[in-house]
Amino acid sequence: MKLLVTGGAGFIGSQFIRYMIAKHPEYSLVNLDKLTYAGNLANLTELAGNAAYSFVRGDIADKELVARLIGEGGFDAVVNFAAESHVDRSIEDAAVFVRTNVLGTQTLLEASREAGVKKYVQISTDEVYGTLGESGFFTEDTPLAPNSPYSASKAGADLLVRAYGETYGMNVNITRCSNNYGPYHFPEKLIPLLITNAMEDKPIPVYGDGLYVRDWLHVRDHARAIDLVLHEGRPGEVYNVGGRNERTNLDIVKAVLKRLGKPESLITHVADRLGHDRRYAIDATKIRRELGWEPTVFLEEGLAETVDWFVRNREWWQKSKAGERSYGA
Template identity: 60%
Template sequence: MQSILVTGGAGFIGSNFVRYILQNYPDLTVVNLDKLTYAGNLENLRDVEDNPNYHFVKGDICNQELVEYVVRKFNVDVVVNFAAESHVDRSILGSEVFMRTNVIGTQVLLEVAKKYEIEKFIQISTDEVYGSLGPTGKFTEDMPLSPNSPYAASKASADLLCRAYFKTFGVPIIITRCSNNFGPYQFPEKLIPLMIINALNDKPLPVYGDGENVRDWIYVLDHCRAIDFVIQRGKPGEIYNIGASNEWRNIDIVKLILKKLNKPESLIKFVKDRPGHDRRYAMDWTKIKRELGWEPIFSFEEAITETINWYIQNEDWWKKVISGEYQNYYQLWYGERLKN
């Protein structure tokens, strides 16, 4: 592997992955192709801008001519596709852009991978494609897909396209499905940064429904390490679940953040639940540990403390992010809920 194309590399997980690769593989060329939608932020990678092995290209993965140009110019061997519309709430407000980016964009990348005989194509998927669990059990790689939101349906569709390109054309795809990520540079519409920032500003912390929804949390750097293991050791055609066995109820996460910030629980505001809200996710990551030797190395307590401290220390970053278009979205989605 000499050159890696990271699509969506200016987003939360993508930017952490770009930085991880540059730090751990100093001889590798990293090309970041990002459309810079609302969640793409070049400030996430300001510290690597001058790295001679890092190249940024602004563009849309749906533009096949551009994708082909990038692959040719940089002699790309490996594609890691983070590029996606990824917020469930936004997919409920309008799903068209999710279908375009997450489905058509993936199809374009697969076509280019086929044409230029890419060595490995890593499709970054999500645990949400499996649907919702009851109070027990965990998602395994062989479970049927049962998405419950437009976002999850678009990611499941992309996964099936990847499977088809592997079976029909032999494109060496590998699908990873990860549990909920948290860490630095996460866009403030997601649960953990939203709660941290609202608490710091003494604003209400909107919690859906009864707050009993359960998610399995992983620190973003453990996810980046897992993707690295998949690139190095993963088998084409396979699916690997990635998780850290950190199941938390949403309300408990919120209370933990308030406790660490010495803020009162009176800031919690229960709001109307979102439609189709999955009750519980939990990942069985036995396969990636058994076959590739990966396991998480960050404890949840260590990682959540580090994440909270990062948002405290990087106020300038998130103040810029939550201005303008994001504020409009925040009011559109939460405005009426917070009045109730």
């Protein structure tokens, strides 16, 4: 199989590439990435010289580049990770999110359709569903109700994927995951931000009361799920991928501080994010039932491993963090 992976220099995309090359060494993977602030080829240094992997720098919204690459590439499948993905940045400037997440997705879909690509997988997010109360879970049938420009742009992309499946008969799947964590996570996101700030004894900004609930999924488990959907997902289906690890933001912050031996006095409550969703929780029954996927990394184990990775890889995150602003949790 020959795969085009877009956004493969980012956190989740690079994990997927490393996973696929290890599991399917007979496959050929091409990584198309614009290398924006969150794209980092250092995430893939272990693949240097690997004949199964190649890199192309480019923008998924560049129609000519994408049409040429997919038209001439002979790809069996396209897996789209490429996206602007930070809620706070989308509040400050929504236009770039619409361009990359909506127009970029349509550009990939059209080129894939014209080239006869056999499978297209869109990597989405549970944030397209909006927010939950204190009980209940998102299922694949939950209506889309995005509350930020970021999640609205991802919902728009999902609807385009669905439309290309319905209108043109393309073999498409959408995966919607809960919050990922693990090694190589760009340090503006919650867990790497609080780890790196704590290591430097800097304040850890926590939005509002810190009781916002997220379901945490280790990035390795996410890569396994996407592999299964790529090979076995039924055409046109959406699959939720959740870790069954609901925690408040404060729970996560305190666990990291404990692992690092740092005081809770570093916690600094800051003004809340606009339109902040209170709770996300995924029902992943469908992917477990149809594809046999189960999360294998418990949060306590995965969080400890992640903290230790950042401790060992200070140079990586210091370079990634240089010049970047910090957001809250």
